[in-house]
Amino acid sequence: MVLTHYTKNHGEEAREGEKLSHESQELLLSLPKEKGWRTPYLYKYQGFWCQPMEIQAIVSFQKHFLACDTDVVLATIPKSGTTWLKALAFAIVNRKRFPISNNHPLLSYNPHDLVPLLEYKLYANEQLPDLSNLPQPRLFGTHVPLASLANPIKKSSSRVVYLCRNPFDTFVSSWHYTNKIIPKTQAPMPLEDAFEKYCKGIVGFGPFWDHMLGYWKESIERPHKVLFLKYEDMKEDVSFHLKKLADFLGFPFSLEEERAGCVEKIAKLCSFENLKELEVNKTGKSIKNFENRNLFRKAEVGDWVNYLSPKMVEQLTKVMEEKLGGSGLSFKVIP
């Protein structure tokens, strides 16, 4: 059984390698690697862990992306509320073009289709997208850490919004998602194995602490450039954070809009309860052909209590204290 799994993984690695350019294959040979969560290996590229196809796309994005001053980049580590943030930002900046109505794009498209990920979609598979004709402000999503964003993003006046979620819930969400999308022929990943990797920082785009701290520090040093939001705060008061996001993006709500309930309408449109029940999100496919329904699970703060043992809680708390202590970044971990 173990042997079959091992052989299968190596076959997968060979197949994945075949899809890569010669240059990317050479690059991978020079990088440290560890067994991945659902792919044979994660490689450490520029200090963060990543899958081979993503590394190829990120190198291309770093080389070719041209920024506009009006660009908005929505950054997250996976499972921190990316889908939610994309829906909110799209609805806010496009509300004149697409007023809240029965044919709003968010009712027939998944947020990942409306706000494409730079590394999974736009620059994937050696594509060089022509982004010059996209309506402004252009909205992009990324899981890439701040230090590795394409230089034009850092140097231009484009804005970055970072959404962060407490590591306990992010871990549980990542583990569930991984087991939902791994091929049926592959054994599910035990919670304990995933947890050990997570605490060592071995998770896509991790270590999580470096990912968070990069954006956190920049949001303090350059608050006009990076807005740092927390998933738990947004769950507590979505309207307040929606207005904050709109102000930061340069699309503040007018008094008339507020009186007309525009903020609440957007919050409702983008809510977990609404998006989860839409046909497109029950049956459609978006990122890399993955099923949209897997993007919507529970959306709760504190669901980790149902999964982590006291020993695990102690271990992750210690990691967080060691890595995030003194930074000023802290989390509500229960509602």
Ligand SMILES: Nc1ncnc2c1ncn2[C@@H]1O[C@H](COP(=O)(O)OS(=O)(=O)O)[C@@H](OP(=O)(O)O)[C@H]1O
């Ligand atoms: N609209 C909305 N509001 C609040 N929360 C939401 C929303 N949509 C998705 N979710 C929850 O977010 C988790 C998925 O994270 P991401 O969207 O970052 O996933 S991904 O990185 O884009 O794959 C996942 O969290 P868990 O339920 O804890 O697994 C989703 O349920």
